[in-house]
Amino acid sequence: MKGFLASRNRRFADRRDAGRQLAQALAVYRGQHPLVLAIPRGGVPVASVVAQALDGDLDVVLVRKLASPANGDVAIGAVDEQGRIQLTGRSAVAGAGMSYVRAEAARQRAVIRKRRALYSPDRPHADPTGRLVIVVDDGLATGATMRAALDAVRQHHPAALLAAVPVAAPDSLENLDDLADDVICLHAPAHFRAVSSFYEDFHPVTDTDVVRVLSTPPRPSAGLPVSRPAAFDLPDASLSGDLAMPPHARGLVIVAHGSGADRDNPRDRVLAQTLQRAGLGTLLIDLVTVDEELSRTVAFDIPTLADRLAAVVAKLHHDPALATLPLGLAGDGTIASAALAVAARRPRDIAAVVTRSGRPDLAGAGTLARVTAPTLLIVASEDRPLLALNRAAQRRIRGKNELVVVPGTTSLFEEPGVLEAASKFARDWFARWLGARARPPRRRPTGGRGADRLAS
Incomplete structure (x- = not known):
């Protein structure tokens, strides 16, 4: 007993x-x-x-x-x-x-x-x-x-x-x-x-x-963890982020962005809070500096974005307080391809990937074939061209993957309740796969791939 x-x-x-x-x-x-x-x-x-x-x-x-x-x-x-x-x-x-x-x-x-x-x-x-x-x-x-x-x-x-x-x-x-x-x-x-x-x-x-x-609506949370600034000095840029860690976090999700102030957008703040309520830490980080945002050159440079994200992952693995936590990657748009490139490059370090309205196709067929981390692709039903690109990319991903089609919405998830629903899909995916790497111990021990589902 x-x-x-x-x-x-x-x-x-x-x-x-x-x-x-x-x-x-x-x-x-x-x-x-x-x-x-x-x-x-x-x-x-x-x-x-x-x-x-x-x-x-x-x-x-x-x-x-x-x-x-x-x-x-x-x-x-x-x-x-x-x-x-x-x-x-x-x-x-x-x-x-x-x-x-x-x-x-x-x-x-x-x-x-x-x-x-x-x-x-x-x-x-x-x-x-x-x-x-x-x-x-x-x-x-x-x-x-x-x-x-x-x-x-x-x-x-x-x-x-x-x-x-x-x-x-x-x-x-x-x-x-x-x-x-x-x-x-x-x-x-x-x-x-x-x-x-x-x-x-x-x-x-x-x-x-x-x-x-x-x-009865659930009462408001007793309090989410307070985020603190996080800075990463890389050879080609100094990146800014916000780190929030709930007590006894069982994983850390890097929510990466491709523009200088994008980590303040509502889509990613809602996602971060949803993950934090599930006992997951979050790092919201801009991979593009404010100055680079003005020129719009780095925002579409997939190799540079992937190099910077990989460098952030490496620094987290050298942080004594965070090194043991399973890592997940989340990103929209072109950052989705950078996240998948890092997952292909560092398969032992990345436990799961989630993309929302992403461009995974930009990672390239060879990179996608090397992705073994469980990957969730979330796409809006009304963005037909993007849906087709995600389905084509999904077929090339070697590891466990699913594609969730969120009905009746555009790629920005602006319709009422849709953003929260998309965030819950991401939460459940990260909780499942990061939890598999850091499963809560029992108090007293006793002796696929390619799925495509329609969100409701």
């Missing part, structure tokens, strides 16, 4: 009280912008408090228990949104044959479909890929629903996956070890009766309650 356990007798005033106490046990994950997934309905009030305390995103993972044919209050297993079934040892004792299990699973999946339509009518559910994910419920009896939830989330390849509950039967916790990287439980009494017996107030949570919680 993993995680933190408090053995003393414990009762909770209500689910929000349980959420506050659970958030304290999870405080080490604040600053990593976790995705907190609640198991409805009872887990939602608990998870809401946890997500707020950790400055994370809140959503639900939809699973349903399979009831015993002899006693509807007893779970013999659970089913998830995709129809995967998890059975407990009680299924045989309860006399549940497979015909009963399949029929019960079909009934519960119908409930899941109705809840998905009710809970998320106008938005896609959060993508766990590459993120720190914490699955929360108000307690575990058999643990069947939690197992089904963890198994469903694991299919999306999170960077780390945790189960967190206020109270649980000890044997239900042990059954999670093979699915969770860590299990956090505040109270696991030897003589477990029912989850409700550990709450003073355990009134039913309704669908209306869940919709209200999920539709």
